[in-house]
Amino acid sequence: MENSQAIASALAEVGPRLKRLRIERGVTLTSLAEVTGISKSTLSRLESGQRRPSLELLLPIAQAHQVPLDELVGAPEVGDPRIRLTPRQSNGRTVVPLTRQPGGVQAFKMVIPNDQNEPDLRIHEGYEWMYVLSGRLRLILADHDIVMRAGEVAEFDTRLPHWFGSTGEGPVELLSLFGPQGERIHVRAQPKNRSTSTGNA
Secondary structure, eight states: OHHHHHHHHHHHHHHHHHHHHHHHTTOOHHHHHHHHOOOHHHHHHHHHTSSOOOHHHHHHHHHHHTOOHHHHHTOOOOOOOOOOOOOEEETTEEEEEOOOSSSSOEEEEEEEOTTOOSOOOBOOSOEEEEEEEESOEEEEETTEEEEEOTTOEEEEETTSOEEEEEOSSSOEEEEEEEETTOOOOSOOOOOOOOOOOTTOO
């Protein structure tokens, strides 16, 4: 019942809204009729509430005024779907937790400043997957010392000595998925095919 009343109320507002929009734009009923192909009398009855608005009538009017159909109908605004996340500072880095539930794989967005470029290798339980959003990330993993660019992905067992930070050339933004109990991430980047050289034993 409440839903029907809300619909009736919204439809009752369409006519006055159409008239207000037309007047604000300095458009006459005659010129609007020419552009939309809807008769002047129909437009007049629509604005006065004597004609029930339909999609067939509203679409040409929305196109003529170059406004979204929602603006004519007065559709309720969609609530902001974004989750307000609180960044925190951790060892000089800005960390934004993206996972709300405790336990299991945790997701983070991390911003590493330019001065975070002195390696300090650590080991701990877990498995980490990271994706570089921007900047250049230096990753040291056991005997490997690599530089990753935006769009590149790495994953590794955190029981290996490791460190990651800026190359010193600027800040780095990355997404990180961390499984504290060693959970592995199922989606993986495939290594590029290496061309085999001929003549080698």
